[in-house]
Amino acid sequence: MFYREAGQFKTTYKSDQALFPIAQDRYFVIGVVLFAFLVIPFFITDYWANALLLPFLIYALAAIGLNILTGYCGQLSLGTGGFLAVGAYASYKLMTSFPEMNLIVVFLLSGLITALVGIFFGVPSLRIKGFYLAVATLASQFFIVWLFNKVPWFFNYSATGQISVPPREIFGFLVTGPDASPAITYLFTLTLVSIFALLAKNMARGNVGRSWMAIRDMDIAAEIIGIRPLKTKLIAFAVSSFYIGIAGALLFAVWLGSAEPTEAFGIDQSFLILFMIIIGGLGSILGSFMGAAFMVLMPIFLKNFMVDGLGLQPAFSEHVQIMLMGVLIIFFLIVEPHGLARLWQIAKEKLRIWPFPY
Amino acid sequence: MSPEPVQTRIFEEEILSVSDVSLSFGGVKAIQNVSFDIKRGEIRAIIGPNGAGKTSMLNVINGFYHPQEGLIRFKGKARRRMRPSIAAAQGIARTFQNVALFKGMSTLDNIMTGRLPRLEKGIFGEIVNVFLQAAYLGPARRSELEQRKYVEEIIDFLEIQHIRRTPVGRLPYGLQKRVELGRALAMEPELLLLDEPMAGMNLEEKEDMSRFIIDVNDQYGTTIALIEHDISVVMDLSDRIIVLDYGRKIADGTPGEVQSNQAVMDAYLGVPHE
Ligand SMILES: Nc1ncnc2c1ncn2[C@@H]1O[C@H](COP(=O)(O)OP(=O)(O)O)[C@@H](O)[C@H]1O
Ligand SMILES: [Mg+2]
Numbered sequence: 001m002f003y004r005e006a007g008q009f010k011t012t013y014k015s016d017q018a019l020f021p022i023a024q025d026r027y028f029v030i031g032v033v034l035f036a037f038l039v040i041p042f043f044i045t046d047y048w049a050n051a052l053l054l055p056f057l058i059y060a061l062a063a064i065g066l067n068i069l070t071g072y073c074g075q076l077s078l079g080t081g082g083f084l085a086v087g088a089y090a091s092y093k094l095m096t097s098f099p100e101m102n103l104i105v106v107f108l109l110s111g112l113i114t115a116l117v118g119i120f121f122g123v124p125s126l127r128i129k130g131f132y133l134a135v136a137t138l139a140s141q142f143f144i145v146w147l148f149n150k151v152p153w154f155f156n157y158s159a160t161g162q163i164s165v166p167p168r169e170i171f172g173f174l175v176t177g178p179d180a181s182p183a184i185t186y187l188f189t190l191t192l193v194s195i196f197a198l199l200a201k202n203m204a205r206g207n208v209g210r211s212w213m214a215i216r217d218m219d220i221a222a223e224i225i226g227i228r229p230l231k232t233k234l235i236a237f238a239v240s241s242f243y244i245g246i247a248g249a250l251l252f253a254v255w256l257g258s259a260e261p262t263e264a265f266g267i268d269q270s271f272l273i274l275f276m277i278i279i280g281g282l283g284s285i286l287g288s289f290m291g292a293a294f295m296v297l298m299p300i301f302l303k304n305f306m307v308d309g310l311g312l313q314p315a316f317s318e319h320v321q322i323m324l325m326g327v328l329i330i331f332f333l334i335v336e337p338h339g340l341a342r343l344w345q346i347a348k349e350k351l352r353i354w355p356f357p358y
Numbered sequence: 359m360s361p362e363p364v365q366t367r368i369f370e371e372e373i374l375s376v377s378d379v380s381l382s383f384g385g386v387k388a389i390q391n392v393s394f395d396i397k398r399g400e401i402r403a404i405i406g407p408n409g410a411g412k413t414s415m416l417n418v419i420n421g422f423y424h425p426q427e428g429l430i431r432f433k434g435k436a437r438r439r440m441r442p443s444i445a446a447a448q449g450i451a452r453t454f455q456n457v458a459l460f461k462g463m464s465t466l467d468n469i470m471t472g473r474l475p476r477l478e479k480g481i482f483g484e485i486v487n488v489f490l491q492a493a494y495l496g497p498a499r500r501s502e503l504e505q506r507k508y509v510e511e512i513i514d515f516l517e518i519q520h521i522r523r524t525p526v527g528r529l530p531y532g533l534q535k536r537v538e539l540g541r542a543l544a545m546e547p548e549l550l551l552l553d554e555p556m557a558g559m560n561l562e563e564k565e566d567m568s569r570f571i572i573d574v575n576d577q578y579g580t581t582i583a584l585i586e587h588d589i590s591v592v593m594d595l596s597d598r599i600i601v602l603d604y605g606r607k608i609a610d611g612t613p614g615e616v617q618s619n620q621a622v623m624d625a626y627l628g629v630p631h632e
Contacts, residue, residue: 013506019494177436199492206502207474210463214471217460224422224448224458225545226475235488283462 019201036190042181049182054255056296057193058187058247063276063288064200065243069283070274072209074216075125079137080273082144083241085265086114087248088155092163095176095253096156103170107192107227109247115238116247116341117144122237126230141270148261176253192250196243203239203283205327212236213283275325278333281339290340297323366612367597369397370469372434373549373581374419379428381414387423388414396549401575401582403592406602408627412585413455415602415630416551419583420452421445432491435549446475453538455554455585461527467539468526469512472544512540531545532563538555541572543578550574552584564588568595589626593617601625 020026044053064086069075090110094101121140125133148154155163167177174180177187177281203209211232214222223229252259259265272295280291297320332339363432376398381389389545390412396402404412421440430437432448451472462467490498514520516536521529526537535555540570542550548574555571556564568591574580592599593613600618601609603625609616616622 013503013510015508017502191387202494203488203492206492206494206498207470207477207505208488210471211468211474213463213467214460214474217462218458221454221458221460222471224420224442224446224452224454225472225479225541226443227471228478229483230441231481235484 001108002096017205019029019198033194036194038323041187044182044186046182049186051300052256052296053186054189054250056292057189058250058255059273059276059296060289060292061193061196061250062173062244062247062273063280063292064197064285065240065247066273067277067283067285067288068200068204068212069240069286071277072204073212073233073238073240074217075122075233076130076132077240078122078134078136078267078270078274079141079144080244080267081267081269082141083114083118084248084251084269085144085240085242085261086117087111087146087245087258088252089148090245091253092156092165095166095168100165103168103175105245106168106253107115110249111242111246114248115242118237118241118244119234122234125233125237138267138270139195141267143292145261146333148265159244162258162260163252165253168253176257178257180254189254190252194244196246197285200243204283206283206286208235208239216283230333234341247249275329277339278329278337279339281341282337284338284341286341286344287341290344294340369400369597371398372396373398373432374583375418375431376415376429377427377429379415379418379430381411381418381423381425385607388579389418389602391428392605392607393428394600394610396581396583397581398581399561399575400597401571401584401595403584403586403596404602405586405589405592406600409604410602411605412602413553416452416553416583416585419445419549420450420551426529442591443475446545447478449548450547450548450551451542451545452551453535453542453553453555455557457531457534457538459526459534459541459602461539464523464525465518465529465540466509466513466522468503468537469509469540469544470505472541473509475545477501477505490511509540509544515543515573516540532559535559535567536570537569539574543574543580547580549583551582552582552586555585556586556588558584566593571595 015021020029040053062080066077069077080099087110090113093107094106094109099357121137124136128136149161152161155161158164165176168175168177170188171183175184204212211222211227212235214225214227214234215229215236219229222232248265252264256264274293276291277288279293279294280289281287301323303314303317303326306312306320307314336342361375361621365398375393376395377393380387392411392415404415406412408439412421418425421442423442424439430440432445432450449584460471463471470519487498490496494502513522516539518533518536519539521533521537529537539552539555542552547596552571555598556567559567572595575582582593584596586595598610598612599616600607600621601619603621608621608625610617611619
């Protein structure tokens with residue numbers, strides 16, 4: 001009986017509408033956030049930041065973005081890699097064209113620019129649905145990567161065609177560039193991701209989220225009760241791309257430091273992030289974090305276990321990883337479309353009645 | 359249901375008038391030259407055999423289908439091309455013959471969606487709204503709580519408090535129909551269109567639903583247009599009845615008048631046409 005809702009009666013709609021109406025959930029989340037902000041920065045190393053924590057946080061943000069569009073609003077997109085690229089190149093152009101611009105402003109503007117691009121590619125969604133929309137977004141993915149490869153203005157005419165982040169500070173702390181300390185890059189990313197996760201949760205549980213889910217569940221009924229499909233879908237495209245754009249800017253400027261479009265923002269990224277939300281849970285902010293954690297950790301865990309532990313070939317471990325991913329995706333698509341987030345909820349329901357079976 | 363005969367109620371003001379409306383799909387003439395009116399405050403039934411064009415008529419009224427001919431006036435204003443979202447904003451709500459709820463959402467959230475059209479803003483207001491919602495600030499929080507209060511009244515009214523948090527996909531059919539009525543009521547409609555609200559229900563559920571329909575009409579003063587196959591329910595509930603057959607109107611009047619109409623009896627007893 002560790003986890004219980006019983007006895008927690010809500011006497012006002014206000015408390016019932018609170019972010020985490022159940023006290024245990026609230027304490028759990030507060031605990032995790034405090035630990036992330038106050039404990040981890042003291043122990044963080046380059047390896048932990050670059051191999052685990054930064055990719056986890058940045059992919060979680062991108063997964064929230066895709067979840068808004070696909071999980072909440074039901075519009076399947078395979079263009080995530082392209083939108084990451086837009087965010088990354090927007091931040092690069094802003095940082096190099098306006099060296100004095102505050103980093104926060106750079107990231108917000110990168111998100112806004114990506115949102116505009118997202119709206120542009122979202123317009124066809126009024127007419128085309130499902131599989132066909134996915135193909136259209138796939139086309140945008142290839143077009144964007146092609147554009148960033150072909151037009152030298154985007155990479156400031158550098159000989160390699162790569163973009164490299166210039167060193168930038170915020171409040172006197174170096175955040176970007178090779179000399180930035182892992183604690184700072186981690187805290188900067190953590191702050192942005194926490195704030196935007198909270199904002200996403202608020203949108204998802206309010207009217208905006210309800211209009212998205214109405215379109216997802218039955219667009220004709222939604223239209224007949226007076227929800228305007230195009231407006232609702234475009235808002236989802238805009239918000240989703242905003243999130244993915246900021247994730248792209250973080251991925252390039254804070255995590256990788258330099259990037260080349262085909263490698264960093266290819267179709268693999270689109271699928272990786274789609275798998276994250278399928279495994280983590282469609283239509284769940286928590287699930288976006290779980291999916292990102294799973295997809296970042298699993299390859300490392302498998303490699304440590306199979307190569308270092310059992311002494312198998314690295315190539316073999318990679319094959320196992322691909323197979324395992326395929327199995328898991330089929331499992332979650334067929335058995336549990338709400339993913340790890342739903343399994344977690346079931347576990348909590350079991351804990352609530354523990355140790356009794358009923 | 360009440361055994362004593364219903365008192366004839368008198369209604370003056372016309373809320374909707376349909377004149378000479380025709381609708382066809384390719385070669386199929388779903389509605390042919392149909393005219394009728396609905397008075398504010400009444401319960402108006404539309405009956406007729408399957409395929410008579412009843413659902414199509416509701417779809418025309420709320421702007422989902424566009425008739426090739428005819429004129430529709432709502433609240434005195436003739437309308438040109440209509441869209442469902444505009445009809446909804448003007449005060450027309452409806453339920454569907456096959457339940458059309460948002461399966462992945464809870465009862466509460468489904469009914470809350472009925473409030474969405476009232477919160478429509480221009481493009482700029484819409485953008486501001488997204489930011490306010492994201493930050494859950496002042497106006498967004500207030501509006502959310504206000505809507506919640508309104509919706510909770512509907513939940514009490516329909517006696518569905520116990521399924522507030524249940525995803526509607528898991529509810530039995532009868533309750534789904536009730537939630538769908540709740541979603542339509544949340545729109546605070548002036549004209550409520552109900553497409554076979556009691557189809558597939560047992561006697562007890564039908565009685566509950568009849569009571570809700572009467573109470574909505576009574577307490578909220580909502581005008582109701584109702585499609586229903588159970589003739590005894592129709593006779594009990596409605597003030598006036600339209601009978602459609604093969605897309606044409608074959609009778610229109612009080613339950614008593616319609617019951618004694620030969621053409622209606624023929625249509626229902628399946629007397630061959632000519
Ligand atoms: N969207 C549509 N496309 C083609 N035919 C339609 C459509 N909607 C209705 N119809 C046709 O119009 C006629 C009337 O249908 P409907 O209004 O559903 O009847 P009812 O609700 O009285 O059973 C039927 O012949 C039906 O096949
Ligand atoms: Mg019908």
